[in-house]
Amino acid sequence: MPRSKTLPSELDPSARQLVSRLRRLKDHSELTMRQLAAKTGYSAKSWERYLGGTSLPPREAVEALARITGTDPVPLLALHEIAADSWGGRRARPAVQQQDERQEEQEDERQDEQRGGQQESPTSPTTRPLAVPTAPTPPRATEPAPGRFPGIALTAGIAALAVALSAALLLMLRLDGDASQAAVTASPRTTAASPPPSYTCHIARVDGRWSAGINKGRTTEIGYGATGADVAEAQCLLRRAGISPGGIDGMFGPLTLRAVKTFQDRAGLTADGILGPRSWKALRG
Known part of the structure; x- marks a missing residue:
């Protein structure tokens, strides 16, 4: 996917930030889409959708990309949680359309696997002689009879709609219950190895x-x-401005995100929840 391709304008800032970070990991690793598909188990066309901002990548795909690029997956997964919430607006699309998109992705993956099998050299040491002559083809016996097709299609459509609605409801319940803990989730080895650092606010005027x-x-x-430390500094300054970010723990979680957006809104800035130079300048007053 060319780096110059712009992301869809309707993306929420959090979703845009997630896709931008995934793009940078892919570019720095210098992996092609086909190599990325081979290493992660997701097809090249699926990655084109994920990195193009047209489909939200699954949590497992984010973990796989972080693993093969040697990146800590915890910040990416925390960002994925809030990006999934902002992506919820896409649930307004018809459930059948979502099912069609998923079937299209599965079809892309099957086609990639078939092309990969056809391009293998017969003399390659990794070629399995028994796997070469067998190509997966749908058996004709499973095709529905012409007279029964309308009823089967209607039943399949109703089942797909029910599954999609159930998945959307479960996702909403999970987001509501886990949003307050998403950013502070860390691997067991990290939390067991050492406690998080503590920070103390020493508010003072330095050079105005x-x-x-x-x-x-x-x-x-x-x-x-x-x-x-940058997050802890911001939390102290937010508290000085009369907005509680939660604890001064150096973790940019849901409470800190809410406090940043509140401050940006009061300061007349874009309330995107990202602390850049303009927001820092306003915080430091």
């Missing part, structure tokens, strides 16, 4: 600007899922 004395006045852009 407010500072909490934690990140030495940096204005690094940070967003949902970020961690560290």
Whole structure:
């Protein structure tokens, strides 16, 4: 996928940030779409949709891309959670259309597998002689009789609609219950190895600007899922502005995200939840 291709304008900032990070990982790894498909188990056309911003990548696909590029998956998965919430607007599409898109992705994956099998060299050491002559073809016996097709199609459509509606309802319930914990989720090995660092706010005016004395006045852009001293500095300054970000823990979670958007709205800035140079300048006053 060319780097110059622009993302859809209707993408929420959180979803846009997730897709942009996945694009950067793919570009830095210098993997082609076919190599990416071979390493992750998702077809090349599926990755074109994910990196083009037209389909939300599954959680497993995000984990697979992070794994093969040597990247910590925790911030990406936290960002995926909130991106899935913003992607919920697409649930307004007809359920049958969503089912058609999923079937199209599955068909793409089957075609990629068949092409990959045809392009294998017979002399390759990895070729399995027993697998070459057998190509998966649908048996004719399973085709419905002409007279029964309308009834079968109607039943299949109703079943697909019921499955899609159930999945949407479960996703909404899961997002409502887990949104407050998404950003602070860490792997068991990380939490068991060492406790999170503690931060203390030392609010003071330095060269006419407010500072909490934690990140030495940096204005690094940070967003949902970020961690560290920059986040702790922002949390202190948000508290100084009278907006509670939750604890001063250096984790850009749901409470901090809500506080940032509230501050941006009060300051007349775009309330996208991302702290960039303009938002830092307003925070430091």
